[in-house]
Amino acid sequence: MTDRRLVWIIAGGLAALAIAALVLAQLLIRPRNAAPAVETASAAPGAAPLAHIRATVFYTAPGGSRLSRAIREIALAETADAQGSEVVNAALQTPRAPLLPAVPAGTTLRGFYIGDDGDAFVDLGGDGLKTAGGGTTAESLAVYAIVNTVTANLPAVKRVQILIDGTEVDTLAGHLDLRRPLSPNMALVQ
Amino acid sequence: MHPACCLLHTAYRVARYPFFAAIVLAGVLLGAQAPAPPSSSAELPPPAATSTVQTIVIDPGHGGDDTGVKAADGVLEKQLTLDIAKRIKTLVESRLGIRVVLTREDDRALPADERAIIANNSRADLFLSLHFNAAPSPAASGAQVYYQHLDREGEAALQATQTAGVRMTAPSGETRSVAFVRWDLAQIRHVDRSAALAGVLVDVLGGAQVPMDTPPLQQAPLRGLASVNMPAVLMELAYLTNPAQAKAATSTEFQDAVAHAVHDGVLRFRGQAATAQ
Numbered sequence: 001m002t003d004r005r006l007v008w009i010i011a012g013g014l015a016a017l018a019i020a021a022l023v024l025a026q027l028l029i030r031p032r033n034a035a036p037a038v039e040t041a042s043a044a045p046g047a048a049p050l051a052h053i054r055a056t057v058f059y060t061a062p063g064g065s066r067l068s069r070a071i072r073e074i075a076l077a078e079t080a081d082a083q084g085s086e087v088v089n090a091a092l093q094t095p096r097a098p099l100l101p102a103v104p105a106g107t108t109l110r111g112f113y114i115g116d117d118g119d120a121f122v123d124l125g126g127d128g129l130k131t132a133g134g135g136t137t138a139e140s141l142a143v144y145a146i147v148n149t150v151t152a153n154l155p156a157v158k159r160v161q162i163l164i165d166g167t168e169v170d171t172l173a174g175h176l177d178l179r180r181p182l183s184p185n186m187a188l189v190q
Numbered sequence: 191m192h193p194a195c196c197l198l199h200t201a202y203r204v205a206r207y208p209f210f211a212a213i214v215l216a217g218v219l220l221g222a223q224a225p226a227p228p229s230s231s232a233e234l235p236p237p238a239a240t241s242t243v244q245t246i247v248i249d250p251g252h253g254g255d256d257t258g259v260k261a262a263d264g265v266l267e268k269q270l271t272l273d274i275a276k277r278i279k280t281l282v283e284s285r286l287g288i289r290v291v292l293t294r295e296d297d298r299a300l301p302a303d304e305r306a307i308i309a310n311n312s313r314a315d316l317f318l319s320l321h322f323n324a325a326p327s328p329a330a331s332g333a334q335v336y337y338q339h340l341d342r343e344g345e346a347a348l349q350a351t352q353t354a355g356v357r358m359t360a361p362s363g364e365t366r367s368v369a370f371v372r373w374d375l376a377q378i379r380h381v382d383r384s385a386a387l388a389g390v391l392v393d394v395l396g397g398a399q400v401p402m403d404t405p406p407l408q409q410a411p412l413r414g415l416a417s418v419n420m421p422a423v424l425m426e427l428a429y430l431t432n433p434a435q436a437k438a439a440t441s442t443e444f445q446d447a448v449a450h451a452v453h454d455g456v457l458r459f460r461g462q463a464a465t466a467q
Binding site for chain 2: 005062063064066094101102133135136137138139140159170171174175176177178179180182183185187
């Protein structure tokens, strides 16, 4: 074996060791950065890193007629009202497949506050609700995705009243009675 | 609650709900010959389970500008509910001799309170609201039957009607114990029988080969049932967001199957009520 050939063999061995070290490092670091079952709510570009919490958020299950839980990372807020806004906004976002949205696309959160008696008020707006087709199932999924999400993450809140454009309404599309605050409905969750 | 407070509360509700129409549901003469002392609490009996179903109200959901669910092929919920309501009316009136009142007989918008007023003023024995469903996925399939869910306020109001009556003196001099029930909670005294009716309808729909959702029996706080003063259910007969179900819903076979199921359900419910007496 010539000296030149020996140098090539040693160089190749070092390169293989370096690649193996890199792969090992990736495998060791990955579990801390990416938990597969958790979705992270997108932060504004350039924003300072925020503390996050894991929230239980309800979306439509793949079958289309029940709710299903998902765990999402959302920003930790300083007040209960602000935290409520964070969890409702998570429920309004499109979930990762195979889950489906429960609240019609285009629905926005106008405000969230907790009354003195512990009932939470969720003020929704946007065109999504106005164009919602109706049906008791679709309406129940939309309403209870919000009610269940709020009560699951804010233990002090037992009931939720949904407002549309700042005012009390009879229903979203003719079925569920929204004139009073609603308690969570776990019977709808698979 | 002091009777005066109860009356004030009722007056407040009258002012708040414009359609508050005479919700004195349980004025019961208690011991006319020997009136109970005014201080005693008079317990009101539960609603009577009539063995004769003489009138039923069929409520075709939606109407007018409110089209309800629109299927991908353009079929409208408001039209399907009206078509099936008319089939039920024809079948039940001709075979059972029971009067069937439709809350609407043409394509017109009708608020929930007006539907309840029609039913309550008809002194009907049963109220069936017909609807077609929608879901975020086209996979959702099958019929559901809903009855009213009582929330915390409803439970409290129900308890109040069972234990607290207001004693009033009639022009004849008789003393009556009268329970005031809020217009928006009129259904609360009928929830048990509504649940029984819903269970019967789930059975007969399944027996008539109408595809059923899982679970088919559901409970929800429904706006359309809240003020109905009789056993009442809402039937979601199929998902119009499911193309195969939307197509089937327009067929004579499906609509006849639903009509016959309702006919059988009324018959069976009437039999159950008679047995219970």
